[in-house]
Amino acid sequence: MSKVVVLTGAGGVLCSTLAIALAKEGNSVAVLDLRKDAADKVANEINTAGGNAIGVAANVLEKDSLEKAKEIVNDTFGKVDILVNGAGGNHPLGTTSNPFLVLEDLSNKTEGFKTFFDLDPKGIEFTFNLNFLGTLIPTQVFATDMVGRKGCSVLNISSMNAFTPLTKIPAYSGAKAAVSNFTQWLAVHFSKVGIRVNALAPGFFLTDQNRSLLTESDGSLTKRGQQIIDQTPMERYGKPEDLISTTLYLCDDASSFVTGIVIPIDGGFAAYSGV
Ligand code: NAD
Numbered sequence: 001m002s003k004v005v006v007l008t009g010a011g012g013v014l015c016s017t018l019a020i021a022l023a024k025e026g027n028s029v030a031v032l033d034l035r036k037d038a039a040d041k042v043a044n045e046i047n048t049a050g051g052n053a054i055g056v057a058a059n060v061l062e063k064d065s066l067e068k069a070k071e072i073v074n075d076t077f078g079k080v081d082i083l084v085n086g087a088g089g090n091h092p093l094g095t096t097s098n099p100f101l102v103l104e105d106l107s108n109k110t111e112g113f114k115t116f117f118d119l120d121p122k123g124i125e126f127t128f129n130l131n132f133l134g135t136l137i138p139t140q141v142f143a144t145d146m147v148g149r150k151g152c153s154v155l156n157i158s159s160m161n162a163f164t165p166l167t168k169i170p171a172y173s174g175a176k177a178a179v180s181n182f183t184q185w186l187a188v189h190f191s192k193v194g195i196r197v198n199a200l201a202p203g204f205f206l207t208d209q210n211r212s213l214l215t216e217s218d219g220s221l222t223k224r225g226q227q228i229i230d231q232t233p234m235e236r237y238g239k240p241e242d243l244i245s246t247t248l249y250l251c252d253d254a255s256s257f258v259t260g261i262v263i264p265i266d267g268g269f270a271a272y273s274g275v
Pocket residue numbers: 008009010011012013014015032033034035038058059060061085086087088089090130134157158159160201202203204205206207208209210
């Protein structure tokens with residue numbers, strides 16, 4: 001491959017790994033992130049290893065910021081061929097304290113304890129905006145370069161919680177379901193202009209966002225962390241590198257007849273009923 005690839009959220013754990021892998025294949029890579037320092041760090045690592053990358057500040061929720069980023073990418077590398085929509089995440093205000101509502105919870109007045117009834121619409125809104133609009137708006141901006149050209153595609157990052165919602169995180173599960181649904185919608189919408197649209201649905205990867213939920217300070221697993229391993233037939237968390245081969249496949253012309261799919265990379269989590 002020798003394409004121009006833009007990745008959002010690529011200062012983060014998963015998409016920095018994908019940026020480095022895509023650069024190793026000979027692509028020119030624009031590392032976009034809200035945190036410019038994080039984007040620059042990844043770009044520097046790629047350039048030091050002999051690749052071709054730039055770090056660019058961009059907020060996936062602000063079209064102006066994305067337009068500015070696109071100008072920089074176009075001036076540096078030319079037209080964009082591939083967009084990886086990696087920015088995403090959850091918000092604590094859209095998360096319940098317990099997996100199930102029990103009567104005792106309704107009289108629990110502990111500071112910070114949240115049932116479904118205490119969920120803050122602001123947390124829900126943040127999560128839906130970041131994951132759904134944060135996928136849609138960058139696509140509006142960068143896919144204009146792809147229309148009518150060959151070998152172009154969009155890769156979204158959904159989650160296995162889009163197939164079956166995980167307990168405690170209704171906003172994040174719903175927002176990722178929206179990302180999967182949008183992946184199919186956009187694949188159909190773009191089918192006549194040469195842009196393929198697919199998604200990865202990663203399972204559980206230990207990252208900064210979920211480390212405190214899944215591991216104790218001594219590195220042992222929390223109850224939820226152990227539950228995940230018990231529910232994962234392959235009995236381990238994903239490593240960021242587990243996402244590379246599927247990403248390369250979906251961004252490459254080797255998958256030129258593949259569009260509108262969401263591929264689980266989850267050690268069998270989504271396939272397993274637990275029995
Ligand atoms: P991460 O927090 O390490 O990376 C996310 C990056 O997005 C961060 O660098 C952050 O600065 C950036 N970002 C946040 N808001 C932004 C905005 N408004 N504009 C631009 N950039 C912004 O997270 P990660 O674990 O690498 O997750 C990457 C993607 O994979 C996300 O969409 C996440 O929802 C998804 N995912 C992660 C897991 C997992 O287990 N880690 C599982 C399934 C899906």
